Amino acid sequence: MSEAFQRLFARADVQVLSMNVQAALGPVRAPKRSQFSLLVRHFIERFFRNESASPDGDAKTRLVQVACATGLPPLLVAMYLWPVYHPIKGWPPGQPHSGELPTYWLQVNHHLFFVLYPFVALGIATVFEWDLLFPDALDLVILGPLPIASFRLFAARIASIALFVAGFLFDANILAALILPMSMDPPSLWRFLAGHLLAVGASGLFAAAFILALHGVLLAVFGERIFRRIALVLQGAVIAVLVVLLLLFPVLSGVVPVILQSGGAFARWFPPFWFLGVYQSFLEGSSAPPLYAMLAHRAAIATLGVGALAACSYPLAYLRKTRQLVEGSASPSGSRWLFRPANRILHASILRSPMRRAVFHFISDTLPRITRYRIYLVVYGGVGVSVVAASVIRFASRHQRVQVEVSPEGIRAAAAIIVFWVIAGLRMAFVSSGNQRGRWLFRVIVGDPPPFNAAMEQSRATRLWAFSAALLLTLIAGAALLLIAPPELRAARALASQTLVAAGMCLILTDALFLDVTTVPFTGESQREQPNLALTVLKYFTFFPLVAALPLRLEPWIEASWSHFALVAAAFGAIHLLLRGRHRGVLREHAHQTALEEDEDDFPMKLGLRY
Numbered sequence: 001m002s003e004a005f006q007r008l009f010a011r012a013d014v015q016v017l018s019m020n021v022q023a024a025l026g027p028v029r030a031p032k033r034s035q036f037s038l039l040v041r042h043f044i045e046r047f048f049r050n051e052s053a054s055p056d057g058d059a060k061t062r063l064v065q066v067a068c069a070t071g072l073p074p075l076l077v078a079m080y081l082w083p084v085y086h087p088i089k090g091w092p093p094g095q096p097h098s099g100e101l102p103t104y105w106l107q108v109n110h111h112l113f114f115v116l117y118p119f120v121a122l123g124i125a126t127v128f129e130w131d132l133l134f135p136d137a138l139d140l141v142i143l144g145p146l147p148i149a150s151f152r153l154f155a156a157r158i159a160s161i162a163l164f165v166a167g168f169l170f171d172a173n174i175l176a177a178l179i180l181p182m183s184m185d186p187p188s189l190w191r192f193l194a195g196h197l198l199a200v201g202a203s204g205l206f207a208a209a210f211i212l213a214l215h216g217v218l219l220a221v222f223g224e225r226i227f228r229r230i231a232l233v234l235q236g237a238v239i240a241v242l243v244v245l246l247l248l249f250p251v252l253s254g255v256v257p258v259i260l261q262s263g264g265a266f267a268r269w270f271p272p273f274w275f276l277g278v279y280q281s282f283l284e285g286s287s288a289p290p291l292y293a294m295l296a297h298r299a300a301i302a303t304l305g306v307g308a309l310a311a312c313s314y315p316l317a318y319l320r321k322t323r324q325l326v327e328g329s330a331s332p333s334g335s336r337w338l339f340r341p342a343n344r345i346l347h348a349s350i351l352r353s354p355m356r357r358a359v360f361h362f363i364s365d366t367l368p369r370i371t372r373y374r375i376y377l378v379v380y381g382g383v384g385v386s387v388v389a390a391s392v393i394r395f396a397s398r399h400q401r402v403q404v405e406v407s408p409e410g411i412r413a414a415a416a417i418i419v420f421w422v423i424a425g426l427r428m429a430f431v432s433s434g435n436q437r438g439r440w441l442f443r444v445i446v447g448d449p450p451p452f453n454a455a456m457e458q459s460r461a462t463r464l465w466a467f468s469a470a471l472l473l474t475l476i477a478g479a480a481l482l483l484i485a486p487p488e489l490r491a492a493r494a495l496a497s498q499t500l501v502a503a504g505m506c507l508i509l510t511d512a513l514f515l516d517v518t519t520v521p522f523t524g525e526s527q528r529e530q531p532n533l534a535l536t537v538l539k540y541f542t543f544f545p546l547v548a549a550l551p552l553r554l555e556p557w558i559e560a561s562w563s564h565f566a567l568v569a570a571a572f573g574a575i576h577l578l579l580r581g582r583h584r585g586v587l588r589e590h591a592h593q594t595a596l597e598e599d600e601d602d603f604p605m606k607l608g609l610r611y
Contacts, residue, residue, distance in 0.1 A: 035148065035152065036152055036155070036156055036159075039148070039152065039153065039156035039157075039160075040156045040159050040160050040163070042156075043132075043156060043157055043160035043161075044160045044163055044164060046132055047129055047132055047160070047164055048066070070121055070125075070168060070171050070172050071171045071172060071174070071175045071176075072175075073117065074113075074114060074117050074172065074173065074175065074176035075175040075176050075179060077113060077114075077176070078175075078176040078179040078180045078183050079179055079183065081110060081180070081183040081184060082182070082183040084102055084183075085101065085102065085183055085184050085185055086185075087100060087101065105256065105257040107184075108256065108257075108260075108276070108280065109253040109256055110184075111196075111199075111276060111279045111280065111283075112249075112253065112256060112272065112273075112276050113249060113253075114173075114176060114180075114196065114199075114200055114279075115199050115200055115203050115272050115275045115276050115279060116203070116245060116246065116249060116272045117172065117200075117246070118169065118172045118173055118200045118201070118203050118204030118207070119203040119204060119206070119207045119242075119245070119271065119272055119275070120207070120242045120243070120245055120246045121168065121172045121204065122165065122168055122169060122172065122203075122204035122205070122207040122208045123207035123208070123210070123211055123238065123242045124239060124242055124243075125164075125168050125208075126165070126207070126208045126211040126212060127211055127235055127238050127239055127242075128375070128379070129164070130211075130215065130231070130235060131371055133161060133212065133215060134215075134219065134317060134318060134321045135157070135318070135321060135322055135325060136325070137325055140322070140325045140326065154315075154318060157318075158314075161212070165204075165205070165208045168204070168208075169201060169204045169205065169208075172200075172204060173197070173200045173201065173204070177193065177196060177197060177200075180192075180196065181193065186283065188283075191282055191283055191285065192282075192283055194282050195278065195279045195280070195281070195282025195283045196279065198278055198282065199275045199276070199278040199279035199282075200275070202275055202278060202299060202300075202303050203271075203272065203275040205303060205307075206271065206275070206299075206302060206303045206306055207242075207271075209303070209306045209307045209309075209310045210306050210310075211238065212310040212314065213306050213309040213310035213313055214234075215317070216309075216310060216313030216314045216316070216317040217309070217313045217317075218230070218234075219317035219320065219321060220313050220316040220317040220320055223320060223324065224320070224321055224324045224325075225324075232368075232374055232377075232378060235375075235378045235382075236377075236378045236381045236382045236385070237382075238382075239378060239379065239382030239383070239386075240381075240382040240383075240385040240386045240389070241386075242386075243382060243383055243386035243387075244385075244386040244389045244390060245272070247386055247387065247389075247390035248389070248390050248393065251390070251393070251394060251395050252395060254395065254397070255395045255396070255397045255402045258397045258401070258402050259273075259402055260273070260291060262401070262402075263291055266402070267291070267295075268294075268295070268298070271299075271302065273295055274295045274296070274298050274299035274302060275299050276292075276295065277291070277292040277293070277294070277295025277296040277298070277299060278295075278296040278299050278300075280292040281293055281296045346360070350464055351461070351464075353457050355446070355454055355457035355458060355461070356457045356458075356460055356461040356464070357461075358461075359457070359458050359461035359462060359520055359521075360461040360464065360465055362520070362521070362522075363430075363461070363462070363465045363521050363522075364465070366521070366522050367429065370522075372429075372432065373429040373432065373522070376425055376428050376429045376432070377425050377426075377429065379425070380421050380422070380424060380425025380428065381421065381422070381425060383421055384417060384418055384420070384421030384422065384425075387417050387421070388410075388414045388417050388418060388477070391407065391409075391410035391413055391414065391417065391548075392406055392407055392410035392411055392414060392481070392484075393405075393406070393407070393410075394406070394407050394410075406484050406485070406486070408485070408486055408488070408489060409552055411481050411484075411485050411489060412489070412498070412551045412552055412555055413548045413549070413551055413552055414477065414478070414481055415474050415477075415478055415498060415501060415502040415505065415551060416501070416505050416547050416548050416550055416551050417547075417548055418470075418473060418474045418477050419470050419474050419502065419505045419506050419509055419547075420505075420509060420544055420547045420548070422469065422470045422473055422474070423466055423470050423506070423509045423510055423513050424513060426465075426466045426469065426470070427466070427513045427514060427517070429521070429522075430462060430466075430514075430517065430521035430522065431517060431519070431521075432522065442458075442520050442523060446458075449518075449590050449591050449593050450591065451591055452587060452588055452591040452592075455518065455587045455590065455591050456584070456587060458520050459514075459517070459518070459583065459587060462514065462517065462520070462521055463510050463511070463514050465521075466510050466514065467506050467507060467510045470506045470509075470510065471502070471503060471506045474502045474505075474506060475499075475502065478498060478499075478502060482495075491559075493558075493559040494555070494559055496558075496565060497554075497555045497558035497559050497565065498551075498555060500558065500565060500568060500569060500572075501550075501551050501554055501555055501558070501568075503572075504568070504569070504572035505547070505550070505551075507572060507576050508572060508575055508576060508579070509547070511575075511576055511579035511580060511583065512579060514583070515579060515582060515583050515586065516586060518586060518587060518590040554568065
């Protein structure tokens with residue numbers, strides 16, 4: 001691997017040069033750039049150098065990771081399609097129809113994937129950068145006093161958004177477009193490339209324009225204050241729907257022929273089908289069925305309409321957002337009296353210790369205020385909801401009609417899926433170093449590191465908060481799923497086993513995922529070494545299937561006998577005590593470390609090691 005290629009994945013550390021070396025370099029000649037180009041570069045850089053996308057501030061590394069993660073899936077699918085379109089007779093052994101080319105509808109499903117992927121990728125990318133599509137307080141404070149024309153500032157932001165969308169669109173489609181002609185061997189190369197590029201480009205552009213138009217219309221109509229109240233739920237819902245579409249593709253592909261041949265409402269109003277019509281119309285030409293022409297016509301109208309709506313609503317939303325930033329928003333009227341009864345119950349039961357009570361309420365007040373933490377919750381929550389939906393929903397074709405069915409196994413696994421993603425998201429937010437404003441208070445009161453007893457109280461409050469949130473959300477989701485569950489899952493023993501497994505999974509996963517957490521939430525320091533993204537993803541792919549499969553094996557066995565119920569409850573309690581004892585050892589070791597003075601760095605003296 002060349003050194004130039006390796007530097008793409010290296011951190012953008014500042015190189016320290018001696019005075020003689022700097023003098024030998026000669027005078028620094030800054031490139032001549034206009035004010036507009038500097039503003040565009042600044043806004044584009046902020047898309048990747050913000051606390052949500054790049055918490056460590058290394059935008060170059062984050063950009064390379066995002067580019068690889070976006071462009072790799074369609075490239076791999078395009079490569080794996082080569083043996084499908086170039087079969088070897090008699091291979092693989094024992095497979096029927098080996099040596100035959102894929103059928104027409106199988107090819108249509110392949111085209112549908114490449115249309116659906118940019119739709120999902122561009123939608124998620126636009127939602128993730130939701131808060132940077134319009135000015136924020138940082139832009140107002142820093143760029144406001146500078147001699148920059150308002151129209152130039154507005155035009156630069158428009159150009160940066162256009163470049164951001166174009167870059168993601170190019171990255172999500174170009175690699176697969178280079179491989180697909182060799183993999184599929186289309187009869188007409190130019191028809192295939194024209195249909196593919198136009199369909200996938202229009203699909204991603206429609207998704208990005210739709211999100212931008214939705215954001216602009218809501219902000220222009222309701223204003224910043226009301227929009228903030230619904231933004232978090234809206235972001236989570238959009239991400240969940242988009243991920244569900246991608247996860248349900250294998251299930252949906254089995255009924256695509258029935259849906260398109262019937263020409264029903266779902267075929268006419270499902271946006272990816274519109275762009276599939278563009279794909280097939282270009283590829284098949286005059287021999288394409290009339291339905292594809294109608295879908296392609298609808299794709300053109302929808303894309304132009306959404307683009308026009310985004311273009312009209314964005315300036316109005318921009319002006320209203322800027323005006324409200326200048327005027328300031330009134331603080332929300334206190335409605336904490338709604339939570340006073342619950343707080344009294346908590347204070348009298350599990351929050352009797354002052355330290356435990358302080359940490360618990362510190363989490364409750366901090367989590368909804370910081371944008372970065374809200375983004376974490378939205379992403380993890382959206383993924384969790386989408387995985388649950390993909391596990392529960394099934395499509396079946398009967399008598400040339402598509403029916404939506406519910407999977408009992410998916411409902412059983414739903415509790416474990418929800419618990420895993422809720423606790424994983426909370427852990428990600430709790431150990432984040434994005435907000436250090438509350439750290440000094442705990443350091444002044446109990447020290448850093450705190451004594452063992454204080455560390456135990458802080459840890460108990462953290463785990464209680466995570467356990468309570470996970471259990472509450474799991475029970476609410478379980479009650480909602482019971483409305484569509486089959487009768488056998490609503491029996492008394494089934495309900496008891498589901499409740500036991502849900503509570504036990506909340507307890508065990510909280511202990512396991514917070515086993516090595518020793519700091520108060522939101523007060524940890526940033527890591528000096530970059531985490532291995534591939535290793536992190538591998539942990540999720542390894543651990544999550546085991547967690548999701550546990551209820552499928554455990555709940556039927558619990559329902560067989562009440563003695564099994566008692567044995568499983570005892571097993572959950574034993575595992576909890578074991579993990580709690582291990583966590584006490586971690587906290588004891590942390591409490592015995594040497595305390596550092598304020599603003600003292602332990603790296604030069606101890607090489608990053610603590611004793």
